[in-house]
Amino acid sequence: MKLATSSPTRIERLRIVLCGAVQGVGFRPTVYRLADKLRLAGWVKNSGAGLEIEVEGDSEQLDHFLGKLKTERPPAAVVTTEVVSRIAPAGCACFEILPSGENVPRTAAVLPDLATCPECLRDLLDPADRRFGYAFTNCTLCGPRYTILLDIPYDRPNTTMQSFASCPACRREYESPHDRRFHAQPNACPTCGPAVWSEPEQAKGANAIARAAEALARGQIVALKGVGGFQLLVDARNPAAVMQLRARKYREEKPFALLMPSIEILRRYCTASGAEEELLACQAAPIVLLRPKQECDLTPEVAQSSPYLGVMLPYSPLHHLLMAQYPFPLVATSGNRADEPIAIENDEARERLKDIADVFILHNRPIARSCDDSVARLSVGRPQILRRARGYAPLPVVVPRELAPVLAVGGHLKNTVAIALGRQVFLSQHIGDLDAVESRQAFERAIDDLLRLYRFEPKFVACDLHPDYASTQWALDSGLPLVQVQHHHAHVAACAAENGIETNYLGVAWDGTGFGLDGTIWGGEFFLASHDRFERIAHLRQFRLPGGEAAIRDCSRSAAGLLWEARSADRWANFVSTDILAMLESGMNAPLCSSVGRLFDAVASLTGIADRNRFEGQAAMCLESAIGDIRTDETYEIASQNGIGDWAPLLDQLLVDRQRGLATGRIAAKFHNALANWIVAVAQTTDVRDVVLSGGVFQNAYLTEHATAVLEERGFRVVTHHQVPPNDGGISLGQAVLAGQLES
Numbered sequence: 001m002k003l004a005t006s007s008p009t010r011i012e013r014l015r016i017v018l019c020g021a022v023q024g025v026g027f028r029p030t031v032y033r034l035a036d037k038l039r040l041a042g043w044v045k046n047s048g049a050g051l052e053i054e055v056e057g058d059s060e061q062l063d064h065f066l067g068k069l070k071t072e073r074p075p076a077a078v079v080t081t082e083v084v085s086r087i088a089p090a091g092c093a094c095f096e097i098l099p100s101g102e103n104v105p106r107t108a109a110v111l112p113d114l115a116t117c118p119e120c121l122r123d124l125l126d127p128a129d130r131r132f133g134y135a136f137t138n139c140t141l142c143g144p145r146y147t148i149l150l151d152i153p154y155d156r157p158n159t160t161m162q163s164f165a166s167c168p169a170c171r172r173e174y175e176s177p178h179d180r181r182f183h184a185q186p187n188a189c190p191t192c193g194p195a196v197w198s199e200p201e202q203a204k205g206a207n208a209i210a211r212a213a214e215a216l217a218r219g220q221i222v223a224l225k226g227v228g229g230f231q232l233l234v235d236a237r238n239p240a241a242v243m244q245l246r247a248r249k250y251r252e253e254k255p256f257a258l259l260m261p262s263i264e265i266l267r268r269y270c271t272a273s274g275a276e277e278e279l280l281a282c283q284a285a286p287i288v289l290l291r292p293k294q295e296c297d298l299t300p301e302v303a304q305s306s307p308y309l310g311v312m313l314p315y316s317p318l319h320h321l322l323m324a325q326y327p328f329p330l331v332a333t334s335g336n337r338a339d340e341p342i343a344i345e346n347d348e349a350r351e352r353l354k355d356i357a358d359v360f361i362l363h364n365r366p367i368a369r370s371c372d373d374s375v376a377r378l379s380v381g382r383p384q385i386l387r388r389a390r391g392y393a394p395l396p397v398v399v400p401r402e403l404a405p406v407l408a409v410g411g412h413l414k415n416t417v418a419i420a421l422g423r424q425v426f427l428s429q430h431i432g433d434l435d436a437v438e439s440r441q442a443f444e445r446a447i448d449d450l451l452r453l454y455r456f457e458p459k460f461v462a463c464d465l466h467p468d469y470a471s472t473q474w475a476l477d478s479g480l481p482l483v484q485v486q487h488h489h490a491h492v493a494a495c496a497a498e499n500g501i502e503t504n505y506l507g508v509a510w511d512g513t514g515f516g517l518d519g520t521i522w523g524g525e526f527f528l529a530s531h532d533r534f535e536r537i538a539h540l541r542q543f544r545l546p547g548g549e550a551a552i553r554d555c556s557r558s559a560a561g562l563l564w565e566a567r568s569a570d571r572w573a574n575f576v577s578t579d580i581l582a583m584l585e586s587g588m589n590a591p592l593c594s595s596v597g598r599l600f601d602a603v604a605s606l607t608g609i610a611d612r613n614r615f616e617g618q619a620a621m622c623l624e625s626a627i628g629d630i631r632t633d634e635t636y637e638i639a640s641q642n643g644i645g646d647w648a649p650l651l652d653q654l655l656v657d658r659q660r661g662l663a664t665g666r667i668a669a670k671f672h673n674a675l676a677n678w679i680v681a682v683a684q685t686t687d688v689r690d691v692v693l694s695g696g697v698f699q700n701a702y703l704t705e706h707a708t709a710v711l712e713e714r715g716f717r718v719v720t721h722h723q724v725p726p727n728d729g730g731i732s733l734g735q736a737v738l739a740g741q742l743e744s
């Protein structure tokens with residue numbers, strides 16, 4: 001902002017408070033250099049509120065300073081609010097960086113971990129540099145943050161680097177405002193910093209990394225202590241090695257993510273657009289879902305039957321060093337067994353991974369909290385986060401209004417937890433499905449962690465309506481006043497809030513299953529959101545899921561439910577065994593659902609595209625992928641009447657197409673288009689302009705893009721998720737927003 005002009009020679013003093021992700025990004029040295037250049041006096045410091053600056057001098061220079069503070073911001077900084085006030089001059093002569101303040105509100109955003117910057121990569125690979133081959137090279141613009149943070153504010157004594165005393169050379173860098181490593185909290189070098197070694201064969205530094213490369217070449221499994229936890233690595237071209245990893249990890253079906261040595265090598269294996277390459281190379285360095293190329297030497301065991309490959313680039317010096325010695329695609333999966341949380345401590349990894357890994361690459365920089373690799377894809381031309389952890393957590397989501405202090409404990413699958421602090425909601429990193437005891441412990445640790453870091457005292461706790469969710473159970477046992485939030489309300493509220501929308505919108509919540517207000521399973525819902533309530537104005541025609549939970553894995557059960565409901569007796573013969581028929585007829589163990597996720601399963605099964613969900617959403621993913629490059633407006637019909645979306649005409653038309661041998665890709669496209677058109681039909685019965693799309697179904701890029709296009713053609717404004725996942729990873733945000741508004 002520009003302050004009112006005054007006499008050019010007048011000395012003034014400004015107080016500036018910047019909130020957001022402003023610590024640990026090189027903001028203080030930037031401010032220092034700026035003030036120094038403009039001959040202004042004063043100080044800058046990190047505080048619990050963010051970054052505080054007091055700056056004094058000629059009023060015109062101060063205006064320059066404010067302008068430059070906006071344009072010359074460090075690239076990783078995210079300023080959410082900026083408050084400038086004029087205070088009395090104090091007559092100081094120089095500008096200094098003060099030690100961090102204490103006893104102030106702890107709302108400063110902590111930065112996520114940042115991938116190695118180009119300059120540090122150069123240092124790392126330059127034989128003349130003192131950090132040549134040093135696995136803990138970083139600077140103010142890159143390196144670990146959240147995963148080494150023990151307390152706020154982000155200063156070295158509050159990180160897991162606290163036990164390493166800097167050598168004189170590192171200290172000089174740290175103290176010089178003109179150095180790239182000025183106040184880089186994890187700054188270190190081979191003389192004074194952490195070290196890497198291998199086990200069981202003991203080797204250090206470059207030799208340890210050489211041991212790992214040799215093991216990979218032999219087809220062995222390497223456990224590597226990464227940024228947010230251990231990863232298991234194996235050569236992705238070696239079928240026996242990949243099968244071995246699957247067998248030892250007890251993870252027989254989910255696709256594995258890949259670590260590619262460079263963007264050039266990645267291009268040999270996957271098709272990536274310019275925007276996808278940008279996402280791969282950004283400082284969050286997520287796993288990006290890409291289409292694999294047909295002709296390549298990757299073993300099919302990597303992705304099993306998934307139509308996409310999850311691929312990432314090296315994001316830490318240790319990864320760069322390993323890839324320099326072994327420049328081939330690697331499977332890089334979380335260091336755990338099945339769905340347990342990722343291991344982070346050396347002893348823990350030695351114990352838990354001993355039957356999985358052949359070689360360990362360890363180091364002595366402790367990891368403060370686990371952070372899995374994040375997963376993202378491109379949707380409607382923008383990055384969409386599917387798993388939010390390393391590189392994104394714990395950046396807050398800024399919501400439209402102040403919220404009461406609420407702790408939101410999320411859903412059951414893909415769990416995250418969140419706290420609301422004013423207009424900011426801080427979400428934990430992805431915790432995962434809460435089935436295993438270890439996962440529930442990780443869930444409790446994440447809650448303790450958020451409460452402790454932000455000295456947060458929740459006034460109440462928000463949870464799902466589902467009585468059996470482990471998160472709901474925890475909330476019930478917590479002793480705090482409870483607010484139960486309907487699952488699909490939470491989905492759309494999360495999406496609306498991250499897009500700055502408060503009320504007066506059509507919320508479309510489509511997912512697999514969620515506990516509905518009427519006790520049935522919801523998942524194909526439309527809500528009209530007004531300032532004080534959600535009105536369920538439409539939903540998918542219900543059908544039964546024979547076997548309940550079993551139908552989530554076996555798509556033919558959803559198909560049977562659909563055919564039975566449509567009374568298509570002649571058609572279900574192939575699909576329905578006698579025991580399934582008995583369930584459908586009696587309604588026993590065959591709950592009613594209105595789930596679009598399960599409709600996807602049924603259609604995948606009826607078209608022969610997929611019969612099982614080996615991992616969540618697999619059949620829907622195959623159905624989307626079958627469309628390939630087909631672009632058509634042809635559609636089936638979902639009859640939208642009296643608030644019910646009847647799939648019966650769609651089913652008839654689809655089965656006719658199937659019978660006449662229409663290509664499955666075209667059938668898939670017509671099915672997706674029918675769903676998009678149904679949203680338009682419902683939206684046109686309302687008088688709102690904003691349409692909010694949320695729920696796991698909208699991880700589907702074709703559906704999201706097509707729905708957005710047809711809605712926008714008719715003048716609607718469509719918003720989708722970009723900061724938190726559309727799947728249940730975003731539920732905690734929605735719970736925090738809805739519960740936090742009750743008493744704010």
Ligand SMILES: [Zn+2]
Pocket residue numbers: 116117118119120121138139140141142143
């Ligand atoms: Zn750097």
Ligand SMILES: [Zn+2]
Pocket residue numbers: 166167168169170171188189190191192193
């Ligand atoms: Zn040093």
Ligand SMILES: [Zn+2]
Pocket residue numbers: 487491511512513514695696727728
């Ligand atoms: Zn959901």
